[in-house]
Amino acid sequence: MLAADALPPRFSEWFAARGWAPRAHQLAMVEKGRQGRDALLIAPTGGGKTLAGFLPSLIELSERAPRNTPAGVHTLYVSPLKALAVDIERNLATPIREMGLKVVAESRTGDTGEARKARQRLRPPDILLTTPEQLALFCAWEGAREYFADLSCVIVDEAHAMWPNKRGDLLALGLARLQRFSPKMRRVGLSATVDDPDLVQRWLGVNEPPPPRGEGAGGGGPARTASDALPAAPHPQPLPTRGRGSHEVDLVLGSGGAQPIVEVLVSGGKVPWAGHTAEHAMAEVYEIIKASKTALVFVNTRFQAEFAFQELWKLNDDGLAIALHHGSLAAEQRRKVEAAMARGEIRAVVCTSTLDMGIDWGDVDLVIQLAAPKGASRMVQRIGRANHRLDEPSRAILVPASRFEMLECRAAADAILGGHLDGEPARTGALDVLAQHLMGLACSEPFALTDLYDEIRAAGPYADLAWEDFETVVDFVSTGGYALKSYDKFRRIVPGQGGLWRARNAQTVLRHRMNVGTIVTAAMVNVRVGGGKRPMGGRKVGEAEEGFFEAMKPGDTFIFAGQVWRFNSLVGTDAFVSLAPDKDPMMPSWGGAKFPLSTYLASRVRAMMHDETEWAALPADVQEWLGYQKLRSIMPGEDEMLLETFPHGKRHHLVFYSFEGRLAHTTLAMLLTRRLDRMGVGPLGFVANDYAVNIWSLKSMADLDLDALFAQDMLGDDLEAWLNESFLMKRAFKACALISGLIERRHPGEEKSGRQVTFSTDLIYDVLRRHQPDHLLLRCARADAATGSLDVARLGDMLARIQGRIRHAALDRVSPFAVPIMLEIGRERAPGDAAGEMILAEAEEDLIAEAMS
């Protein structure tokens, strides 16, 4: 325990004047700062975490000697959200002003005005607050090296949300670059509670690559000379570097705070069989909102948000200020809600993950989760949004939307109380991100390949990057990496004097700077008010994915931004709509939860079903349902998978309950139907949700060899064959093509609409797949599809787990467990080319009908 006099008088007096005592973890962070150590602070929200991160920098800045020349940036703060960077700028102003520190702290995001940006370049602030995308742009600046030469500290906020994705890869590469500019630079991470801090530490820290590989070379940078071109001789394979010579990042833990109070809403004992909306519980939710000061109502998708908002307002006889907040609403509208929240004028906000982190809301006293949270870690984050005072417990109510969700919510509540969070798998840096970074570096200053290779391996996610892969990425950035060397004369980066690589010309540099970033969102269209034959640019209501309008006809109605609209037309990147307040909206596709059910929760649900003593905590109708299942079918053991076959109508169904989440289930169902097709069963369709898969056919599937059907080899050739045809691959490829710079979102002077990008990447994908199937981007896309959209790793674990443990119940009718998934039939349509052919065939039938009528 450190004494309070660890702080300089000015700081301890400030704490005292506010009636605060510095917390142990704040003092610990100050100590780490003084020792020059990298540090990761893990603490729950409300513990003064941000201040803990900045204190060492503020102290250092307050103690620095006056200088004649303007100093460079002292501390760089990186936040995942633009709004958070701006918010922190505001929050820092208070201690700086009250302590009379001569410190300038300014934010710089994509929204910052040009004048301010230009000034910041000439006169760097002491503390610069920004986002990972801006850091990537800094790395592509000419003169970045001088600008950051004085950098003492980088603070990465919300590190738990930053590291396990491509954005985290790009940020890690940016940190490695900054470290080269300023070797003394210290790294500080701020994180919410995570399952495995070691993974975040490794991502945040400096990974010292092994000594240069030029064997027997003396001092003076032996490897430097080998970089005039891509070395012809194979570069020696780097030794595994984890834990060898790496800087350790010290871990600082904040105190736990009060245990949250988490309840599961039982809804008067009436839990619906299926669904995602929790419509049945709205009246209760409304009463709960009425009884609390300010509630955050979290949902998992934007459509659930629109729906819940609509339903709550139908009940809102008291005229409570209930607001809506999600990523599609116009930014201005969101800012309004946020401001009203801050002023304490709002009783409830229905929101999606846009409010999962960041800005401090002050007076929220209750968090309501509508429909199961799908993972314990996310729920802990959301609960942390209530009561930002550490010693008071946060309150949360989970509202299950169906019977299986009732089990899941119970499991989530137990997990939160027991501190069992969902683990993230370790991550390997993506090569498309590396390609973007490499191009950026070439825009900034010339580089030598061997130096750069070492720099990149200093970034945690790229510690094990093989020289061959590095070479492939360099080749891709330079010429596109095609087996056909026809683009040698159009290289984007060229080797020049002394073997240093540089960007081809100013045009290349400009184009790169316009396309920095790793967030590839679905193409968005503006939703504008307007109608008639020639719609004009009316008021913008918000943005929606292009696909949302694709299947709509003019005249269709839908809910958006809390109101019912009529769709009029789609012109370019604008969807024109008009208000249709008296119409019933035709329901949009709900899509269920967009988050996969976490592995931990899934196994808890399986255990809970099997252990009848756990049933007592469940509502009567859910208990009854479980009881009937046991009676009519089988209640599987904890390590078994139940599979049922039964006829229904003219069809035969095969339903199994694997609880691996919708993504893994969809993949599995695609592969199984291929296999069933080969077995001559003739599957007609399938539907998958978080809990189960339902496949139907004309012939009975009761006599199949189930172990053979679920044999693990389906993840080999079957997966490969299906994947190549799959739209998932095309989508993954598009993302990789954009990130790596093969396709550009923005050209100088023009913006490509999402539709154009979609169309051309599909064509490029098909051509590339046929002519160079081992191309870097196809490798990237395959890896992404396997981890992201398909959850192949999880599927592999599951197939291994259930080998020889499939419990088959051959039934003569639908079982109680099967009801929810039977109800989902008809809500889904298997996407893909086969469906496309069906649509065309249907249209032809329409034509014939048209002709005959």
Added chain:
Amino acid sequence: MSSLSFKISDCGGLKIEVFGTRATLRHSGALWLEGERAMVVADLHFEKGSSYAARFGQMLPPYDTRETLDRLERELAALNPATLIFLGDSFHDGAGEDRLPADDRARIAALARGRDLVWAVGNHDADGPRALPGAVVDEAAIAGLTFRHEPLPGAQPGEVAGHLHPAARVTSGRASVRRRCFVTDGSRLVLPAFGAFTGGLNILDAAFAPLFGTPPLAAALGRGRVHAVGWKSLRPD
């Protein structure tokens, strides 16, 4: 008033009459005139990939020419036409011919073996190929039909053109599909683009309006067959 009747051929093509000439719309996007043993393709845009690399430094895969050639050669093998008509924009830009890899150039030259090549010029390749075999023309008249790159506005009985890259979008329930297509009213015909990297323009676009007096038929390219799509089933993008 032109008649509009069609039937699906054995090979998945759509048999129609254009201004009295019997024609098959192939699912490859090629037009086959059996009587003349002539095959017609539009908008190949050879070397579109390398054009982007040369102009913008954007390294699209350089395989589009050979991809297009693969499909073209398959059609030639199936039909063995006496005449092969290119409806313009065969190269993406004037310098495209010079950028051809040697093997692709040889393959294009070999297309002329045992048949006549007719290169109608388009806006992308206004001069037509210089060193490749075949006749370079502004337009050609064969079997009572007129072959040119860009369709002329107003009624043009017997015109066969390209240029517009027609595509049809059809919706069913919540799903939708967009395919390249032929467009015809029985009097004139617009061919889909044949090139590997060529995009499509929705046939509900205003650019098609001056061409057809009555709602035309869209023949969408499917897997292994052509689908006739009625005007009422079409959707804008």
